Amino acid sequence: MNNHSSAEQxxxxxxxxxxxxxxxxxxxxxxxxxxxxxxDNYRKRSDKALKILLIKRKDHPFxxxxxxPGGFVSAHESIDEAAIRVLEKETNVSDVYLEQLYTWxxxxxxxxxxxxxxxxxxxxxxxxxxxxxxxxxxDAKWFHVQDQWTQxxxxxxxxxxxxxxxVELRLTNDSDRAQATVKITKTVENGHSKVTQEIVDxxxxxxxxAKMVLYALERLRNKVDYTDIAFHLLPEYFALSDLQQVFExxxxxxxxxxxxxxxxxxxxxxxxxxxxxxxHRPAKLYKYNPNWDDEL
Amino acid sequence: MNNHSSAEQxxxxxxxxxxxxxxxxxxxxxxxxxxxxxxDNYRKRSDKALKILLIKRKDHPFxxxxxxPGGFVSAHESIDEAAIRVLEKETNVSDVYLEQLYTWxxxxxxxxxxxxxxxxxxxxxxxxxxxxxxxxxxDAKWFHVQDQWTQxxxxxxxxxxxxxxxVELRLTNDSDRAQATVKITKTVENGHSKVTQEIVDxxxxxxxxAKMVLYALERLRNKVDYTDIAFHLLPEYFALSDLQQVFExxxxxxxxxxxxxxxxxxxxxxxxxxxxxxxHRPAKLYKYNPNWDDEL
DNA sequence: CCAAAAGTGTTCTCTATACACCCATGA
DNA sequence: TCATGGGTGTATAGAGAACACTTTTGG
Numbered sequence: 001m002n003n004h005s006s007a008e009q010x011x012x013x014x015x016x017x018x019x020x021x022x023x024x025x026x027x028x029x030x031x032x033x034x035x036x037x038x039x040d041n042y043r044k045r046s047d048k049a050l051k052i053l054l055i056k057r058k059d060h061p062f063x064x065x066x067x068x069p070g071g072f073v074s075a076h077e078s079i080d081e082a083a084i085r086v087l088e089k090e091t092n093v094s095d096v097y098l099e100q101l102y103t104w105x106x107x108x109x110x111x112x113x114x115x116x117x118x119x120x121x122x123x124x125x126x127x128x129x130x131x132x133x134x135x136x137x138x139d140a141k142w143f144h145v146q147d148q149w150t151q152x153x154x155x156x157x158x159x160x161x162x163x164x165x166x167v168e169l170r171l172t173n174d175s176d177r178a179q180a181t182v183k184i185t186k187t188v189e190n191g192h193s194k195v196t197q198e199i200v201d202x203x204x205x206x207x208x209x210a211k212m213v214l215y216a217l218e219r220l221r222n223k224v225d226y227t228d229i230a231f232h233l234l235p236e237y238f239a240l241s242d243l244q245q246v247f248e249x250x251x252x253x254x255x256x257x258x259x260x261x262x263x264x265x266x267x268x269x270x271x272x273x274x275x276x277x278x279x280h281r282p283a284k285l286y287k288y289n290p291n292w293d294d295e296l
Numbered sequence: 297m298n299n300h301s302s303a304e305q306x307x308x309x310x311x312x313x314x315x316x317x318x319x320x321x322x323x324x325x326x327x328x329x330x331x332x333x334x335x336d337n338y339r340k341r342s343d344k345a346l347k348i349l350l351i352k353r354k355d356h357p358f359x360x361x362x363x364x365p366g367g368f369v370s371a372h373e374s375i376d377e378a379a380i381r382v383l384e385k386e387t388n389v390s391d392v393y394l395e396q397l398y399t400w401x402x403x404x405x406x407x408x409x410x411x412x413x414x415x416x417x418x419x420x421x422x423x424x425x426x427x428x429x430x431x432x433x434x435d436a437k438w439f440h441v442q443d444q445w446t447q448x449x450x451x452x453x454x455x456x457x458x459x460x461x462x463v464e465l466r467l468t469n470d471s472d473r474a475q476a477t478v479k480i481t482k483t484v485e486n487g488h489s490k491v492t493q494e495i496v497d498x499x500x501x502x503x504x505x506a507k508m509v510l511y512a513l514e515r516l517r518n519k520v521d522y523t524d525i526a527f528h529l530l531p532e533y534f535a536l537s538d539l540q541q542v543f544e545x546x547x548x549x550x551x552x553x554x555x556x557x558x559x560x561x562x563x564x565x566x567x568x569x570x571x572x573x574x575x576h577r578p579a580k581l582y583k584y585n586p587n588w589d590d591e592l
Numbered sequence: 593c594c595a596a597a598a599g600t601g602t603t604c605t606c607t608a609t610a611c612a613c614c615c616a617t618g619a
Numbered sequence: 620t621c622a623t624g625g626g627t628g629t630a631t632a633g634a635g636a637a638c639a640c641t642t643t644t645g646g
Contacts, residue, residue: 007356011408020368022318043623060303072316079401103399103414105375112307118399188586280624281616290484339596555635576597577643
């Protein structure tokens with residue numbers, strides 16, 4: 001123990017002499033859910049929308065703007081534990097899907113001091129958790145997530161080329177709106193490709209959170225097909241059309257029902273439950289099949 | 297400016313009062329390459345092997361054991377910049393593929409003090425860079441990477457089940473050997489799945505670096521099919537069988553040549569170059585086609 | 593000559609796509 | 620009744636697996 005603590009002191013002394021970084025570390029949560037949009041026609045199935053939770057900042061900097069919920073990592077917990085704690089504070093739930101995404105460490109990303117933020121994606125089912133959390137007396141609201149590219153430009157350089165793509169992110173609800181434009185630059189030179197992101201415009205959205213949201217959307221889209229993450233957005237029992245809507249909302253495109261049913265057939269289990277809807281044939285309810293990836 | 301710096305002071309004061317974390321932050325590099333193994337038969341094509349660079353630790357803790365090259369992030373650089381700098385120190389190169397993988401923040405992972413490590417994967421071409429870097433007077437060596445699961449166990453619980461998988465990681469070269477066993481636990485309860493990793497045994501391999509290596513291998517395997525990362529491991533001109541060997545070494549299984557050629561056809565461009573090998577038909581050389589993902 | 597790799601063609605299977613079609617419901 | 624979604628069948632096209640086969644080389 002003596003040996004150990006002297007090693008620690010030695011380390012800390014050398015570390016500080018060399019002026020290395022001692023940043024503040026936060027976790028930022030990308031809390032997604034899928035909710036039904038109300039419909040007029042009694043026959044029509046309600047559409048779904050992908051939503052993300054944002055919190056209105058009370059303090060400087062970015063005061064009054066919207067930001068991802070987050071919190072500082074304390075000395076007594078791992079980063080994962082911090083993410084779980086912050087999530088519980090915001091939603092009062094602990095048993096949800098949580099995944100580390102990316103760590104953001106640019107120098108000027110927080111104007112106060114050097115802050116490194118580790119972003120986590122959480123997927124919750126809107127039926128189980130209140131859609132308007134408002135926990136901690138903070139102004140928290142769900143925002144409808146929409147993203148779309150608005151411009152693409154390719155330039156040929158000496159020994160390669162460069163493609164710039166402008167992506168517009170819109171986060172909206174009944175009364176609020178935050179939006180940003182991010183320029184994604186892909187350069188290819190001598191066979192090496194590199195991708196960089198830059199926020200060219202951010203309205204009402206704090207810090208570099210636009211990048212975080214876009215990164216999370218990309219991860220979500222990449223993983224939805226070959227993992228089980230979509231089920232975390234649904235209740236235990238669901239119709240296949242619900243599952244299909246979740247896929248459609250994440251992927252941002254319509255799918256054919258027949259093909260979709262076949263594709264996810266071995267990820268679900270049929271149950272005896274039936275949902276009697278309105279104005280059309282009732283739907284059998286299914287549940288998640290946790291053994292779907294049992295090949296070996 | 298005055299306003300800004302007072303906000304900074306305010307922030308720092310509150311931050312320290314609350315005893316939040318101010319960790320040391322490092323970047324750890326997973327530097328992969330693929331090298332030819334020498335062969336006896338003049339006809340036989342040389343096999344390839346996946347290698348990773350490790351450094352022998354000179355100091356406590358884990359003195360004398362092997363570890364991933366890494367370094368502290370300074371206050372004057374982003375995490376990405378730190379990764380580039382550390383990579384350049386180890387290999388004397390700057391223009392290579394580099395990708396952030398995961399951030400490791402468990403409390404006890406460094407026995408000296410709280411250290412958060414951000415792992416980056418770099419892929420370099422063994423033809424261009426010396427296989428024995430030895431830069432910085434450190435004892436650095438390439439290790440052959442092998443991993444394989446040795447045991448699987450599934451237990452049914454109250455409302456779900458748990459699958460434990462033991463994975464053995466072996467890192468070897470002519471004279472050295474490091475190895476570790478990691479237990480990967482997947483629990484499914486109430487439809488929620490969760491995965492945790494635990495190092496059950498680590499011989500000659502420092503810190504939690506066994507987890508980092510396994511994580512990188514998984515990422516590599518997932519991405520090799522639908523991205524262009526494999527080309528970073530090859531020289532500018534290569535035969536299709538070289539590319540196939542890189543895929544085989546990463547995926548850990550043999551592929552059929554005919555199917556492979558068709559699959560990667562639009563990722564490569566034919567050139568006029570020809571490699572006259574030994575004892576068999578010469579191979580046309582190809583190069584990377586940077587426009588391969590031009591859909592829409 | 594001949595072992596080994598380079599490279600092409602063919603067959604079979606599986607999957608995704610597209611679309612047609614029937615079923616069941618409740619205002 | 621009928622608009623609407625639930626659910627199934629079928630034809631087509633493309634991708635991947637398996638394998639046969641030809642080409643080309645250097646010792």
